[in-house]
Amino acid sequence: MHLEVQNKKLNKTMSITKGTPNTDFNWEYAPAPEAKDHAKLKKQYDLFINGEFVKPNSKKYYNTINPSNEEVLAQVAEANEKDVDLAVTAARNAYEKYWKKMPAKERAKYIFRIARVIQERSRELAVIESLNGGKPIRESRDFDIPTAANHFFYYAGWADKLEYAFPNRHPQSLGVAAQIIPWNFPLLMAAWKIAPALATGNTVVLKPAESTPLTALKLAEIIQDCDLPPGVVNIITGFGNTGAAMVKHPNVNKIAFTGSTDVGKIIQKSIAGTTKKITLELGGKAANIVFEDAPINQAVEGIINGIFFNQGHVCCAGSRLFVQEGVAEEVISKLKARMETLIVGDPLDKNTDLGAINSKEQLEKIQSFLKIGVNEGLEMYQSSCSLPKKGFFCKPTLFIGAAQSNRVVQEEIFGPVLTIQTFRTIEEVIEKANNIPYGLSAGVWTDKGSKIFNLTSKLRAGVIWANTYNKFDPTSPFGGYKESGFGREGGLHGLMPYLKF
Numbered sequence: 106m107h108l109e110v111q112n113k114k115l116n117k118t119m120s121i122t123k124g125t126p127n128t129d130f131n132w133e134y135a136p137a138p139e140a141k142d143h144a145k146l147k148k149q150y151d152l153f154i155n156g157e158f159v160k161p162n163s164k165k166y167y168n169t170i171n172p173s174n175e176e177v178l179a180q181v182a183e184a185n186e187k188d189v190d191l192a193v194t195a196a197r198n199a200y201e202k203y204w205k206k207m208p209a210k211e212r213a214k215y216i217f218r219i220a221r222v223i224q225e226r227s228r229e230l231a232v233i234e235s236l237n238g239g240k241p242i243r244e245s246r247d248f249d250i251p252t253a254a255n256h257f258f259y260y261a262g263w264a265d266k267l268e269y270a271f272p273n274r275h276p277q278s279l280g281v282a283a284q285i286i287p288w289n290f291p292l293l294m295a296a297w298k299i300a301p302a303l304a305t306g307n308t309v310v311l312k313p314a315e316s317t318p319l320t321a322l323k324l325a326e327i328i329q330d331c332d333l334p335p336g337v338v339n340i341i342t343g344f345g346n347t348g349a350a351m352v353k354h355p356n357v358n359k360i361a362f363t364g365s366t367d368v369g370k371i372i373q374k375s376i377a378g379t380t381k382k383i384t385l386e387l388g389g390k391a392a393n394i395v396f397e398d399a400p401i402n403q404a405v406e407g408i409i410n411g412i413f414f415n416q417g418h419v420c421c422a423g424s425r426l427f428v429q430e431g432v433a434e435e436v437i438s439k440l441k442a443r444m445e446t447l448i449v450g451d452p453l454d455k456n457t458d459l460g461a462i463n464s465k466e467q468l469e470k471i472q473s474f475l476k477i478g479v480n481e482g483l484e485m486y487q488s489s490c491s492l493p494k495k496g497f498f499c500k501p502t503l504f505i506g507a508a509q510s511n512r513v514v515q516e517e518i519f520g521p522v523l524t525i526q527t528f529r530t531i532e533e534v535i536e537k538a539n540n541i542p543y544g545l546s547a548g549v550w551t552d553k554g555s556k557i558f559n560l561t562s563k564l565r566a567g568v569i570w571a572n573t574y575n576k577f578d579p580t581s582p583f584g585g586y587k588e589s590g591f592g593r594e595g596g597l598h599g600l601m602p603y604l605k606f
């Protein structure tokens with residue numbers, strides 16, 4: 106049995122024999138770095154409140170770095186409670202004074218404008234996203250930034266059609282939305298949060314994650330350029346305590362959070378007894394299920410894309426692979442061979458498949474899980490690539506022969522680490538896939554439509570991809586079951602958490 110592997114650069118095909126993890130085709134790639142001179146960064150960023158950049162009351166700034174070489178990119182303000190109060194007050198005033206009263210079709214024009222400017226400045230945004238977040242430029246250029254623009258386009262379209270979206274229900278805006286986002290898709294998560302909030306007539310205070318504030322601050326500049334009425338969107342930076350102050354602020358009507366399950370629980374507790382509406386998009390541990398009748402080569406590509414894409418920093422990453430016994434050997438050997446071709450390194454290089462792990466803390470967390478897996482007695486396989494000396498990097502890793510009880514199977518690692526379990530029957534795999542605290546997404550690979558429909562009705566996961574993985578579209582709702590959170594973002598469903606009826 107032979108496997109064809111494409112060398113992307115030379116456009117040559119290599120044959121490798123099944124079962125032998127290949128190590129002899131590490132062709133040297135000439136570096137192909139994206140230029141970064143057009144990415145204009147200031148030395149220091151203030152808080153974007155009421156349409157202007159203002160100094161923080163805390164008088165504190167912190168360094169934001171490039172995780173691929175640990176160099177400082179800029180200094181960013183740290184908002185304290187007073188700053189949060191100023192931002193929420195600005196959002197409240199803007200809501201009462203401008204945004205609530207504005208005809209919906211006028212609101213839509215502003216949102217369309219933001220979408221267009223993101224498109225115009227997409228190259229700069231993609232470079233900054235990769236510099237600050239560590240993800241490969243291919244991802245930020247081809248996925249993050251275009252999808253962010255698409256979300257603004259999509260929700261701009263809904264702004265004046267809410268009566269059609271929810272006929273006879275007279276939807277009304279809520280007021281001020283506090284939105285807290287993580288570091289894995291910085292601009293895209295900002296778009297997921299801001300676009301539906303504005304379209305439904307709410308105003309916003311958004312906080313990006315402490316390690317990836319720069320594209321959100323660029324978005325603040327874009328919003329300023331788009332002449333949005335002051336205070337409609339406020340973007341403030343800081344750590345967990347800044348987020349906590351936003352959540353607790355009495356003038357906030359709606360909280361939208363994406364991040365860890367632990368913080369999701371803290372937020373839920375802290376708003377208990379209030380009338381604040383909330384949506385939580387939390388962790389995941391997706392099952393990616395490969396049946397014997399699956400198109401194996403496509404499935405291998407989907408597995409690679411599902412877990413190694415974006416260094417595994419994806420809440421819906423296909424981090425638990427279930428392979429039916431008859432094809433397990435073939436799938437694992439093809440996976441190993443494909444892993445050998447993955448290029449780990451400079452996020453700005455167009456050939457790079459895996460960029461940098463977002464932070465030192467996250468790398469340490471992943472490394473501790475690698476130790477846990479080995480101590481649990483699992484076979485660990487890593488590709489033989491070399492890692493850059495500086496920065497935070499991790500090799501793509503497999504844990505073969507994993508069991509349901511292993512911690513590496515049960516807990517979210519959020520890195521390029523895939524556990525592999527085998528199964529015999531469909532009942533068995535459904536049971537195993539569901540036996541986990543999370544339920545955000547899943548993948549299924551099979552030739553049979555009937556199997557797909559059987560699984561989609563029985564897997565407790567918000568999103569299920571069939572014969573593909575990690576496909577996103579603004580029109581389609583996204584969200585979880587169980588400890589993966591509640592509420593939906595995207596699509597018509599994504600309007601609802603920002604409305605009262």
Ligand code: NAI
Nearest residue numbers: 286287313314344345348349364365368387388420517519
């Ligand atoms: P985190 O949940 O602490 O951070 C997410 C956001 O919440 C950041 O903006 C942070 O400043 C803010 N935050 C932190 N504490 C807060 C609080 N008490 N109140 C309000 N906001 C608060 O996530 P972290 O520590 O960066 O990552 C830890 C783990 O969480 C990861 O290893 C991964 O397993 C998971 N995670 C899941 C994500 C997802 O997309 N579902 C995204 C990021 C992390």
Ligand code: MG
Nearest residue numbers: 345365367368
């Ligand atoms: Mg945290």
